[in-house]
Amino acid sequence: MAKRVKVLLSTLGLLLGGIFIFSCSKKQVQQNTPFDTFVQFYQSVNDSLSKNPSYICAEVKAKMAETDDSTTHYHYAMLLAKAYMFKSDLDSACIYMDKAEYYCNHALLVPEVSDLYAEIYNMRGNICARQGVMDSAVVCFRTALDYRLKGLRQEVLPDISMNLADAYVRSGQYDRGALWYRKALSFFDSLNVSEKQRFPAYYGLAQVYMELRDFDQCDYYYDMAAKWYDEMRPYEQCIYLNNRGNSFYFRKDYPRALEMFRKERALACNYPDMVFEEHLSEMNLGEVFMLLNQTDSAAYYLNQCQDFFRSLGSVSALYYLDTQLIALALRQNNLPLARKRLAEAVKPDYVEPNMLHIRYRNLQHYFEEAGDYKQAYYFLRKNQRIDDSTRNERIKMRTAEIDLKYKQDTTLMKQKIFIQQKENEVLELNQRMYIWMFICFCVIALVVFIYLYKEKQRDLLHVKSQNTITALRMENIRNRVSPHFIFNVLNQEMNHYSESGSNNMNRLVKLMRRNLELTGQLCVTLAEELDFVHTYIDLERKSLGERFTLSVHVDESINTSKELLPSMMIQIPVENAIKHALKDKEGERKLWIDIRRKSDDVICICIRDNGGGYKVTSRNRGTGTGMKVILQTIQVLNANNKKHIDVSVNNVELEGGEMGCEFILMLPGEYDYNINKSI
Structure with a gap:
């Protein structure tokens, strides 16, 4: 029983282990895709992009040559473009971006391609921002964000949000800039990003408040970012x-x-x-x-x-530079140089209010030096209008920023409440699941306990049955080979001592020795059982008289040396027939032992006498110990076999009108006599 339980647990453990190993191996296979290899490479070189982009260019080109997957190849191409941008080689960066975009335009929009589109538009937005074309930068960054939401690399969403926020800030839309910086912080929260990686959003918000001239908030966010200065990359x-x-x-x-x-x-x-x-x-x-x-x-x-x-x-940078050069010429009192630089200065379509304010201030100074006070007054007035407009715009932006912040906080609060509700539902679901798991565990434990208890009871019953069988056998031995029986045989031998008597003495010794041998065996061959029965009958022949006849028939198809049966299954009925039916019978005393094969699997053993049949009230009916041995032995053996041994005892009418008793034993084929297999 213990071995079966161990085998069951071992099999279950191997099954679970196999499932675990299979799932782990499946995950391992999934991690070895070309795109995942690119992501691992990108993460390993990301910190080196700004420090040593030339080295990154060489490494990426080598990777591109080794990659067979087209989508991954162009992901490497975009990484190469990013390295060129850090080298300020924008022409080379644009070449690789154009190649990647051409590939995307002709490929299926799968998540990996969406990520590639996001990289392309994010890079174009960065280039537009460097060139001062902020409206185009905003469009590119928003497109990049849309594609990134459809892709696999969600961890870079905060970076695109911050790029979009930078573009809004540089285009003067500070409220939207603050909104997207806070959205970047929300992305950080949803991705469980550590605090030390959020500093770009902090100094971005600081810049917004700087433009709004809220220097307290500005310093607060700069101080937040400064905590992680040593963790920042060089750029x-x-x-x-x-x-x-x-x-x-x-x-x-x-x-x-x-x-x-x-x-x-x-x-x-x-x-x-x-x-x-x-x-x-x-x-x-x-x-x-x-x-x-x-x-x-x-x-x-x-x-x-x-x-x-x-x-x-870069138009915006050149406008700012020309403004400084004009101011420098004026401070150097070199009016012709200031006039020349003013004439050669770039004229962009859009100029940030701060730069325009500086340019007008320098133009006012220039016309004052040139003696054209009317023009100087004109630029003074324009600057005042810019100041008023900027101040009003800042107030509006500040109001809009507070409104957007409130709306975002409200949205976030609603999201948090919704998330909390879902977490509560999940918690409740988990609690239910744990309760059901506990109930299932208890049921399984109860089933195992009942099973083990039944096995224990079965073992105890088996031991009890074994003890009962042993006790009955010993009692039967005592009854069969009793001192009275031995005394009678010895008395007969003493009265009729002869050569034949000597043979009876030998038979008696053989009977007693064989009886002791069979006591310890649960099953014997048919030949052994018949030999024991013949020995017993030979010893009883004198007491039965000359009118006793024995008829034994065994089918030729039955190999008595190979066919097994429980020990004493023939001897006990024969002994009962002689002791209780034939010994005191008047006239002819007959005993038949008939062994036939009923089918391929069943052997029928029939023991019949003409002793008048079984009578409950007979004074010679005995104690019934022999039949108890037979029935309980068969009961124990049948408990371990699908096919059962059948026993029947009936009174039958014989030829000539006599009554007799018939004992029938049906032995199935392939019967298992091992009663210890369930222990």
Whole structure:
């Protein structure tokens, strides 16, 4: 029983283990797709993009040559374009973007292709932002966000949201900028991103409040971002230093602004590929030095950066640079140079209000120096209108920002309430599931307990049956080979001592020895049982007299040395027939033993006498111990077999009108005599 339970548990464990291994192997297979390999590579080199884009270009080109999957190949191409953008090689970046977009336009819109589209439009938005075309940048970033929501790489959603927020801020839509920065924080929350990765959203919100001139909120978010300054990548540190320098610039705290811009330039100079950040910091340094009346330093830094921005073709940067160069010429009292630079200055379609305000201030100064006070007054008035408009716009933006923040907070609150409700439902569902699991566990435990209890009871019953059989056998032995029987046989031998008597003595010894041998065996061969019966009858022949006849018939098809039957199954009925029916009978005493094959599987053993039949009131009916042994032995054996041994005892009418008793034993084929197999 214990072995069966162990085998059952082992099989269950192997089954669960197989399921677990299969599921793990399935996951492993899923992780080895080409796109997943690209994602792993991207994550491993992302930090190095801004530090060493040239190295990344070489690594990505090698990966592109090894990749057979088309979609993954163009994902590598977009990573290469991103590296070129960090190198400020926008022409090469655009070449790879165009190739990737051409592939997407002719491919099925599966999630991997949606991710590729998102990369393309996000990159185009970044290039438009660098060139100052903010309306186009907004469109690109929104398209990138839509595609990213259909893709697989949801973890980069916050980055696109922050890019979109930057574009709105630079186009003067500060309320929408703040909205998308907060949406980026919401994406961080939903993705369970750690706090140290959220600093871009913090310094983005700080920039919004800087533009709205809410410097308390501005410093609050800058301080939040500063906690993770050491965790930032180099280009992110440059963005932080540049924006924080601008916040001091707008407060006219020029020494602290100068400190931030110097740190930005020193950082960018450590990375040869961060050319854009280096020259941007030089342009900011030029303006701050000019405001501090340090024109030589201002001229140095402005001359350092102007060739780069003119080659880059960034309209907004060139407008800002031309404004500073005009202001520098005026501070140097070089009116002809200021006139020349004013004539050569770029004229963009859209100019940020802050830059326009600086340009008008310089134009007012220029016309004052030129003696054209009417024009100077004209630009003074325009600047005042810009100030009023900007102030009004800031108030509107501030109001709109508060309104959007309130709406977003309300939406978030509703979402949190909804999520909490769903979590409560899930919790309730889990509780129900745990309750049902507990109930199932209890039911299973109860079933196992009942099963084990039944097995224990069966074992106890088996032991009890074995003990009963042993006791009955011993009692039968005592009854069959009793001192009275031995005394009678010995007395006969003493009175009729002869050579034949000596044979009877040998038979008696054989009978007693064989009887003891059979006591310890549950089954014997048919030949052994018949031999024992013949020995017993030979010893009883003298007491039965000359009129006793024995007829034994065995079918030729039965191999008595191979066919098994329970021990004493023939001897006990024969003994009962002799003792209780034939010994005291007058006249002829007959005993028949008939063994025939009824079918291929069944052997019929019939023991019949002419002793007048079985009578309950007979004085010779005995104790019934022999039949108890037969019936209980058969009961124990049948409990372990599908086919059963059948026993019947009947009174039959014989030829000549005599009555007799008939004992019939039906033995099925392939019967199992092993009663220990269930233990």
